Amino acid sequence: MSNQINRDNNHMKLKQLLIIIALLPLQVIAFAGLTPEQSTKFKEDLTYYLDTIKHNYAYFEQKETDWQQVSSFAWLHFNKVKNRTDFLTLIERLQIELYDNHMQLLNSFPFSPKVLPSSADIYAEYKDGKALVVNLMADSAAHKALEIGDEILKINDQPVFKALSRYVGNSFAEVNDDIYSWALNVVLAGDRGKERFLTIKRNQKTINIPLAETQFLSFSTPITSKRIDDFVYIRFNNSLGNNDILQLFPQVIEEAQDTNGLIIDLRTTPGGGNSLIARAILGHFIEQDHFYQMHESPYDQKNFGVKRSWVEIASPLKPYYSKPVMVLVNQWTGSMGEGIALGFDTMQNATVIGTKMAQLLGSMQDYRMPNTNIGFKVSTEKMFHVNGIPRENYRPKVLVTISTKNVDEVLEKALELLSQ
Template structure:
């Protein structure tokens, strides 16, 4: 009887194994050894050292980064601790286009996709320059021009200190601006309190109450489209990385084919995208193959002394929309959204209306650590407008002060004015 019972248990176990979801019985990753953490850190540091293409713009001493963070490895005994160590090491680059492929509950939100307010320093004061339409900061009354006095009751200068790299040879304005906006973005698990000064009064504002919208971003679809009188309007919903957008965009554009002009709104594209989708969209507005951006890969020149650069082309695709085109951009137009913008302008196919964009550096490449279960992304290619202007330095010809004011949509009104012939 015991033998029969053991046999029945064995058969039951096999049956349950067959019925279990794929991966459910897979063993959890074993805790890494100190040698494995060291190997992963060495791979991370060397990969950034050999491939990151913007060291010349930074005050970062990358050799010092190795000393500072390798010294902490002896105290690492969990995945969470190692993630935090690499987050801090990568933050030494103060580059919003460099990040890990994972995060912790108390990790800082990514810029610009994880924030709803953007600020810069003006005459020594931290001043709001843009507010993301439809999110918590706008809802509670944060507006451009307000001074940020404190974050979570910590005076702004003090709030910046832990976010500034420890390896910096000097703290430049770029590092201060990144740290400022990291402080404003907050962490994934803690509601923010922003103390602002406006009209000589201090106000406490709570962008994440009653709910943290930045943790639960939902869109009604890949895009929205409509007619504004005789004009067409298409707004992308952070979908430039979704290949399904190609068909959705084609359908919307075909429906608006008889309009006298088109507004392409890229102000909510903070998550980047891919060049397949970008070229597909741009291809609908041209009649011949044209270049839209220049690439440069410094790693090859550093290693072999041979410069590598090339121009990427866009080919016409489908029925051409040949009427005038205006592209709307802002601080939450990032990466591939920025590429489409400078591409359409380079091809003399669109008028660009709006403020400075996210100004993300270059094109990123993803790398995976040999032992840990996550990777990291860094810019490895510099990107330029066809005429050689670095993409991150682009400013729209129709430059407007960043929104949102909470009172109408000045950029959209300007776009309509341009298309109707009333704006230069």
């Protein structure tokens, strides 16, 4: 009888234990390790990711990155992967090795790095051991609180170099100021869902500044247009992938026919767009087919020794606008916005004015890992001005150094040139 009672008690304890295990969070159970099947699937996906970038990324020769060393690092740390969260965290860590804002993952966590320049309200540069504010996004939290030329001493109570080191990779032949500047801007964009806290030096004074979390640009309309004296000002509101432009832009150009000049503002286009919208814009300023940007795919050269390149053409559209055009750009002119600026630069009646642009590298292609379905973008094509200058190296014909946030110096320069 007592044996039966003991068996019943043991059975009851086993049932209770199974219930407790069933109620445990999945991430707790995952610490027990991957099953052989899970491990195989993650290994296949890591191999796919590493090989895809190795064979298709177009900009290795411009980077300090040793991708073989990155691969060794990846497999060394793969042993720490216990679940999907760990795996995606590892992939995010590998992305840092390319220090390329165009190389984005299509999956993310609440703690993932923000997308730049879309989520940035500060553009800073690291030079000679100092982190300096170079430009500020208009109407942002940073624009209200910071000044051009502020030296950033701390970010979230960490000395600036320690803070940015979190985003400096391990595979670099040499760590230069471009890498430090990239890491600095990632840190300044802040963590998702969190405020930022900066310590700066301004006029020999140390100031502590709390900043709200950065936000994606949001607008109620794709285009903003208004009259300024005898000119029309047109701003694209991060809308270069919005097909509404196909109807709206011709209407604005028609209404501008009686003006003496046009200002096209591309300074709020960090999200890029597509070549359909680019051609739909550029077509109103040409009277015959016009080369506006050049592509190069290194894949054929790398794998077969045969170069492949081509030039993209914009074709005329009505209504045609013949008066002078000023095109405004800055560090938030991204991707297709940069391509449109290069297209205008090829036209005799257009002048590009502003700072250097976002310098986003190339044209992107999307890939997905076969098992986890984690997506990632790869810069597979190089982009050039039709004169052969790489898009990321292009500088405006009228280069403006921002000295104050209190005056729109780029717009003022455009109005000055139109009035001459």
